[in-house]
Amino acid sequence: QVQLMESGGGPAQAGGHLKLSCVLSLSSRKWCMGWFRQVPGKAREGVALIGPDGWRSYADSVKGRSAISKDIDKITLYLDMNSLKPEDSALYYCAAQDALPICIVGGLTDADFSYWGQGTLVTVSS
Secondary structure (H helix, E strand, O other): OOEEEEEOOEEEEOOOOEEEEEEEEOOOOOEEEEEEEEOOOOOOEEEEEEOOOOOEEEOOOOOOOEEEEEEOOOOEEEEEEOOOOHHHOEEEEEEEEEOOOOOOEOOEOHHHOOEEOOOEEEEEEO
16 A cells, blocks of 8 residues: 655745655655645646656746655655745645656646645745
8 A cells, every 4th residue: 555644844934945755655666756736726736756767857836946856765755945935835745656657747747646645735925
């Protein structure tokens, strides 16, 4: 059974930094993993993905100020977010899916992922 659990969300100031973590229980290392976010009334959007080969991709809205990484031994996924903006405020979800032909933000939607965490709320104030 695949389980994901996020942590690290909370309030932050614009220009500040947050690091989100997601502990995954996976039986294989051939997974596409990443972060999505959702605000009320809008669709869930991909923020950052990392493939089984370590390839990383980002949404344009966070590119250059966010970094996704994973600790294979701990099976933990991270998202470092810098220079936070109020528009980064959202419920952030960790997601994972195996056997995907690609693992690129923009090439996948939330419908391509079967496994999700419960979400962690990020609120950025100006």
